[in-house]
Structures are given as C-alpha cells and as structure tokens.
C-alpha cells in the first residue's frame with residue numbers, strides 16, 4: 001500500500017510554470033500566497049536539524065531532505081510548496097541509534113526493561129501530558145505535510161492520545177491478572193509478560209502519528225527500547241514531540257532516525273540486532289527488510305500491509321445506507337486508508353440505481369484545502385500519485401469500463417477529484433491493484449459466487465463489507481468471508497476502530513494482530529518463574545514477596 005517509493009528517492013515537486021499556474025488559479029483550488037493561513041510554512045519553512053539519540057537531541061550538519069506540501073501557494077509568477085526540511089542521516093548515525101537502544105536494553109538488564117510496570121506507566125503518563133500540549137502544532141503539520149483535513153487531523157491526534165491512555169489501562173489490567181500465582185501439579189508459578197528487546201518502528205504516511213504510535217507506545221510500555229523512523233511524508237509533524245520523548249524516558253529508550261531507507265534502515269537490519277520489526281507499509285518492502293536480517297527467525301514482525309477491501313451490495317440493501325457508507329468508506333481522506341473500500345460489487349438488479357445515486361453523492365463532496373470548513377476531498381501528498389491514478393482509469397476505460405464523471409475537469413496537479421469507474425472486469429488493473437486514492441471501481445455481478453471468488457483469489461485478506469437485509473444470504477457470505485478476511489462488516493464500511501477490536505489481515509495484508517490489548521501481547525513474551533511446592537521453596541518465595549526483593553516476582557496490585 002504505502003512506501004512503494006521506500007528505496008526510490010522521492011522527486012521534488014516542481015515549481016509550476018505560468019500555464020499550469022493559470023489553470024490552477026482558474027480552478028480556484030490553490031490560493032495565492034498571501035491568502036494562505038497562519039502558520040504559513042511556505043513563507044517560513046520548518047528546518048528540522050534535530051534528531052534524538054541516547055537521550056540527547058543532537059544537531060545534524062550533513063545533507064537534508066526538502067519537504068514539499070501537497071498544498072501550493074500561488075502568486076503572479078509561480079506556485080511554491082516547499083515547507084521545510086529534515087536530516088538525511090547517515091548509516092553511521094543510524095548505527096549509533098541502534099547502539100543506544102541496545103545499551104538501554106542491555107539484554108533486559110537496563111533500567112527501562114527492568115523497571116516495574118507502575119514506574120513505566122508513570123513515564124508514559126508524563127509523555128502524554130507533554131504531547132497534549134503540542135496538539136495544535138502537530139495538527140498544523142498534518143494538514144500541511146499530508147493534506148489531511150483539520151477535522152481528520154484533530155481526530156488522528158485525539159485518537160492517538162486516547163489509544164495511549166487506553167493502553168495504560170489495558171496494561172494495568174494485564175498486570176493485575178499477572179500478579180497472582182498458580183499452583184498446578186505441585187508446581188507454583190507466576191507468569192508475566194516480558195519485553196523482547198530492540199524494536200524498529202516504521203509507520204505509514206496516511207496515519208503518520210496514529211499508526212506509528214499504535215506500535216511505538218505499546219512497544220515502549222512493555223519495556224522494549226525503540227528506534228523510530230517516521231514515514232517519508234509526515235516527518236516534520238513529529239518534531240514538536242522530540243523534547244517530550246527526550247524528557248520523558250531514560251537515555252536510549254527512544255531514538256529517532258530520518259533519511260533514505262537504504263542508507264539508514266539496511267544497516268540496522270543487517271546488524272541482526274533488531275528484535276522486532278513493526279512496519280506499516282507495502283509487503284514488497286517488508287519482504288526486503290526481513291531478508292536483510294541475518295537471522296530472520298530471531299526477529300518478530302508486526303506488519304500492516306496492503307488491502308483491497310470489497311463491498312458487496314445485495315439486491316435488498318438499504319440503498320441510502322449502502323451509498324452513504326460506500327462513499328465515506330471509499331473516500332475518507334481521499335481513499336488513502338488501508339481499510340478503505342477499494343472495489344464495489346453491486347448486484348445487477350440494483351446496479352443502475354446504485355451507480356446513479358452513488359455518483360450524485362460523490363459529486364456533492366466538498367473539495368478544498370485541509371483547513372477549509374467541512375472539506376472532504378483534499379490534495380494528495382504522494383509525488384506521481386495523480387498520474388498513477390490516471391493510468392488506472394485509462395487502463396480500465398481502454399478495456400471497456402465506463403468513466404462516470406469528468407473528474408479531470410475538477411482535478412489539478414496534487415488535487416484529484418474522485419473518479420468513478422463502472423463495468424470494471426478482471427482484466428483491468430483497477431480490479432486487482434490497490435489504488436490507495438480517490439478512484440472507485442464498480443463491478444456488476446449476478447451471482448454471489450463472483451464477489452466470493454474475487455475475495456478467494458485476491459492477494460489480500462483484510463476486511464469486507466456486506467450490504468443487505470436477507471439474513472440467509474448475509475449468513476452465507478459471513479461464513480465464507482470470515483475464513484478469507486479478518487473482519488466482516490455488515491451494513492457498514494470497513495474500518496480499524498474501535499481500537500479495542502483486533503486489527504489484522506490474511507495473505508499479503510498483515511502479520512500479527514493489533515488492538516489496544518493485543519499490541520501489549522505482540523511486543524512481549526510470556527515468561528514464568530516456577531518452583532516445586534516444597535516447604536523450603538515456599539519460604540524462599542514468601543521472603544522475596546514480603547521484602548519486595550523482586551520486580552518480576554511480586555503480588556503488588558496496580559490500582
């Protein structure tokens with residue numbers, strides 16, 4: 001899905017020529033520079049020189065990567081969108097980050113992994129308080145860097161804070177259960193969850209804060225130490241949080257690296273000292289990373305990868321509900337969600353009705369810039385993305401599909417109005433490829449076996465949505481789909497939340513399961529202390545517990 005350009009240097013967005021500028025102005029998509037709101041990163045680009053290693057915020061004096069916004073500012077002469085830059089660190093610096101993380105872990109003897117759960121929770125709490133004070137800065141950068149609407153950017157921030165707080169509660173719960181001893185067949189045992197080591201966290205550009213933190217925070221709270229690399233797009237928004245990281249955790253517990261993946265990530269993987277890879281991106285890149293580890297069996301992988309979630313519209317579906325859910329399911333954040341509905345299967349008896357009304361609803365979507373009130377469709381941050389989406393539409397129409405709207409009239413440069421393509425068939429790229437953007441392929445079916453075969457033959461297995469009321473058909477679909485995907489949604493779009501629910505996928509879609517409580521499990525391993533139930537052993541145990549001699553062997557209860 002994401003990070004396809006992981007090893008390909010992202011090309012700079014060009015300075016637009018007069019003609020293009022003219023087209024943009026006539027379409028009123030991008031404003032003139034003087035009408036851009038504050039903070040205006042075009043007037044004052046954000047130059048990040050800092051990176052965090054071993055508890056120290058260091059300053060980089062090597063090369064930098066420029067950051068371009070999907071939002072342009074236009075004046076008489078040109079259009080510009082450079083909003084900042086960040087360090088292109090070297091492989092040597094990345095290895096310094098690894099050393100710091102290893103030293104802080106110290107084979108499980110470091111201050112952080114050996115710390116009590118209660119104390120670790122205190123550190124995380126301290127971090128959340130500092131993080132919350134940076135909300136507006138982070139939200140601004142989300143809007144400018146990845147073109148996410150203000151509403152969704154605020155939601156991403158708040159959801160992340162909630163996720164951290166819920167994680168704290170879930171860990172308390174887990175710890176309470178683990179504060180008991182069991183006695184079985186003459187063996188007394190205490191089972192707890194212990195950390196795994198050094199975790200490399202790499203998140204995606206579409207949820208650069210939330211999806212990164214849903215691995216980073218559980219990894220930290222379980223006692224692991226972390227190296228964190230932000231996605232290529234969505235780097236600067238983490239800058240306001242650097243101080244909070246440095247001030248909230250012991251040295252080396254969290255370290256940041258920035259730059260080209262081949263330069264900074266390959267040495268980390270090749271060292272063999274990464275114990276857990278938490279990566280949200282494409283399966284292609286995940287495979288490359290895993291192969292770089294000299295002993296892949298020693299590295300645990302938590303992966304969120306591609307998806308092509310289908311919606312199946314049954315003949316008796318409530319049309320208003322189905323259309324509403326399909327429009328938001330396919331087009332929230334311009335369809336740049338791994339959980340987005342990426343292909344719609346509509347029964348031929350309701351096809352014309354569905355397609356016509358779906359098109360009407362899409363045409364009503366409010367287009368504009370991220371800070372515009374109630375905006376739904378915003379510019380796309382990935383360089384080359386609009387050309388890629390055009391190529392998918394062209395491929396389908398050349399092979400007989402029908403383009404239902406003149407999306408090009410309302411699109412320009414990084415801005416792409418949703419394209420609706422009906423009559424999509426299996427020989428078209430749109431049928432198989434994850435578009436990860438605002439193009440909606442619609443397929444007509446007459447027999448339920450058709451969408452089911454699609455799911456069975458797909459490389460992906462994340463989620464599916466069913467719209468209808470016929471309980472025997474719904475039940476038949478559910479029973480088949482649950483063994484193909486990992487979440488079946490009835491009369492609602494696909495989505496990750498609520499975060500208490502398991503989030504995972506089959507085939508090329510995921511490895512490992514995330515949810516507030518599952519994440520605590522994936523970043524730890526069950527470890528136990530066992531002793532025979534003899535009088536001598538009981539005395540030993542009683543003394544250790546009474547005198548609070550151990551962090552692991554303890555009946556302390558966290559309230």
Ligand code: G3H
Nearest residue numbers: 337338339494495496497
């Ligand atoms: O990109 C994938 C995200 O995890 C989707 O989350 O369904 O809450 O938008 P969401």
